[in-house]
Structures are given as structure tokens and as C-alpha cells.
Amino acid sequence: MRMSRQEAAKNRERVVNTASKMFREFGYDGIGIAGLMKASGLTNGAFYKQFESKEALIAEATAQAFADNATAWRKAVENAGGDALKAAEQWYLSEPHLNHRGLGCTLATLASEAPRHDEPVRRAFDEGIRTILELIADTGPRGDTSCDKNSEIRELCRLVGALSLARAVSDSGLAERILEANRGVKEFDKRQRKP
């Protein structure tokens, strides 16, 4: 039953990848160590040789999930000819993304659980958010004129909210309305009050 160092590292990686998907699908509390290890083809006994605790795995798996998301974003932007808004419409607000939470945006699935977890987990969210913001700022249709990323921040908030709400409702017509209302929008904003 002993594996080579290389195979052990592969196993570890597989656990993190499985966790990054299952946490997104079932929530941090919705899947336990035993289920996670079984889904990775191992038994729970092997867990604590590789990870300090479940909380430590949560931190790692969350970072991995954000890395996957960054790749998905880049690919979607590429498919949209470099237009991040179009990528949002074609990928982020699509029905596949609506229905496959385990492979989708970590923010829409796990952000609201993050406040209950410790710093390493929440720092993964800091970095994940910053990465996505830079990604959509770099690929925006207008280049980088704004300097502060306020409009990118708003854009991301809107998308995360839209996907979360569309997934939450029971009425699929309402879900579609929520997605559709957020498609094809180019936001021109104005600050009111406070210069």
C-alpha cells in the first residue's frame, strides 16, 4: 500500500482537486473528510498524513478553485475575442455555469461561507478576487483608463450576485430573467454626491 513519493504527491494533488470541486458543489460543511478521500480513491486514514486539518485543506482547495476560475476566465475572454463583458455574458451567465456549481466560480458558491473560516481561507478570497479584477481590467474593451478598478469591481459584484440568485430560486423562469437582465450590459456610471 505504500506509494512512491511522486505518486503520493499526485494523490495529494488529487485530494485538493477533488475538494476544490466538492466544496463548491456541497459547501465546506456539506462534505466530510471520509467522503472527500473516498471520492479521491483513498481512505480517511491517509488524510492526516498529508494535511494538518480540514481547515487547512479548505484553504488549499479554495486557492486551487480560484486558480481554476482564473483559467476559465482567461479561456472565456479568449473565446470572446478579448472582450471581458462578452465573456461574462457567454460563459459566466450561461446555463452550463448555472447548473454546474462544482466547476464554476468560487465566489458565487463559497464567498458567503468564508466569513466563518480562518485567515488562510479568507486570504485565498483576497487573492482570488484581486486576480479576477486584474484579469477583466486588462481585457476590457476600453483598456485601462480608469486606473482605480471601481467599474471592474462593480461588474464582478453584479455577476456574482446574478449567478447566486439565479441558482437559488425555484422558478426557472425567474432564474432566466435574472441572468438575462445581466447580459449584454455596458455600464456607464456616475458618482452622485461626494466628489
Place this chain on the structure above:
Amino acid sequence: MRMSRQEAAKNRERVVNTASKMFREFGYDGIGIAGLMKASGLTNGAFYKQFESKEALIAEATAQAFADNATAWRKAVENAGGDALKAAEQWYLSEPHLNHRGLGCTLATLASEAPRHDEPVRRAFDEGIRTILELIADTGPRGDTSCDKNSEIRELCRLVGALSLARAVSDSGLAERILEANRGVKEFDKRQRKP
């Protein structure tokens, strides 16, 4: 230990109210029947005389949470002189709301857990969302010209996303940037593609 019918009803109501707050604070999986009953001044034995199951309580408590939210929205809009945008800025995106999840918006805390629950729970989300949309449509600065509620939908998505992300991050400076970027924004939107 036997209570009058009236007191029993009060107890039941108290359990629903406690649950509506604790679920928002700890998540549906983060608090159990025993903890919920203890926090309501009862023991777990009393639970199944009043509720069919935990899932049934989740549905009721979620509806109650949305009812509380509607009241909070109305009060915030009133305080903002009837301007829903201003109410969003002064209440929804405020630091008290950021730090008190148990009394805050149900969408920002529980929407991403809803897809894992059964229809009665998700129907509570349908109704909660519809109520809020009508509330901010009725009180908008421009009246009701748009007819479809697309811009209200986008507004709500943006707010929910902003609060979720601001709560998730570890860096409080980033949290403040997320909130601030979403304050004082009057959105003028344009549909691109598709008439």
C-alpha cells in the same frame, strides 16, 4: 413544563425567529436542532412536536428572514427620503450590515446554499427576491417607467455580490474598497446586441 396554547405558539415563533438569525449567521449546516432549541430556551425534545423536520424549519425560518429584510428595506428607504439607491448606500452597504450577518440580508448569507435544499426553501427565495424587487422599483427616483424590472434586478445583484465579497475577504481595506465602489452609483445601462 406544559405551556398554554398561547405560550406554545410564542415558543414556536421564537424558535423560527432564532433560527432565521442563526442560519444567517452560521449557515444552514452550521447550527443544529439542539443548539437552536437551547438558544430559544428549550431542549431538543420539544422540536419535533412543532416542526416536521429541520428542512421544514429551514423553509419557515428563511421566509421569516426575508420578511425581516423587507421591513429593514422599507425602513431604510424611508430614512433615505424615499430614494432606494440612497437606502442601498446608507444601509445595505454600511459597516453595521457588513458585520452583523445574523440580522442582515438573507440573499447575501444563504442564497448560495439554497440550491442544495428542497423546493419550499427555494420558493422562499423566489418570493423574497420578488418582494425586494418590487420594493426598490416602487421607491426608485424615477418611478416605474421601465416596466420590466431589469435595472432593479441588476441593482440587487450588484448589492448582494458586493456584500458577499466584502464579507469574504481578509483584508479590510479591500472590503472597504468593494463597498465604496458600489456606493453612490446611478446606473445608466445600454443593451448591446440583441434588440
Place this chain on the structure above:
DNA sequence: CTTGTAAAATTATAGTCATAATCCAAAAGT
């Protein structure tokens, strides 16, 4: 005033949870 009903407490059950000790065998180090 008695009696049946029902609310709440006590207690039980069977499952799952995170964590960990023990053991085995094969890889790594010498």
C-alpha cells in the same frame, strides 16, 4: 373535579463528523 390532550423534558438511537493511534509494507537512505 375529573380526564384526555398536548407541550416540553428526558432519554435513546443510529449515523456522521473530525481527528488520531496503530500497523503494515514498500520506498528511500545508508
Place this chain on the structure above:
DNA sequence: ACTTTTGGATTATGACTATAATTTTACAAG
């Protein structure tokens, strides 16, 4: 070739889970 190290399996732990049966007791209806 021999010893040490270590990844994984097995098994155990004690706490916590949702659910439920039983018991107690006070109120409500007769």
C-alpha cells in the same frame, strides 16, 4: 543488504448530528 522513513489502510475515538420514543405535567374540555 539493512535500517529508517513514511504513505496508506484499518480501526478507534468522542463529540455532534437529526430524529424519535417515552415520560412528565399542566392546561383545556367535559
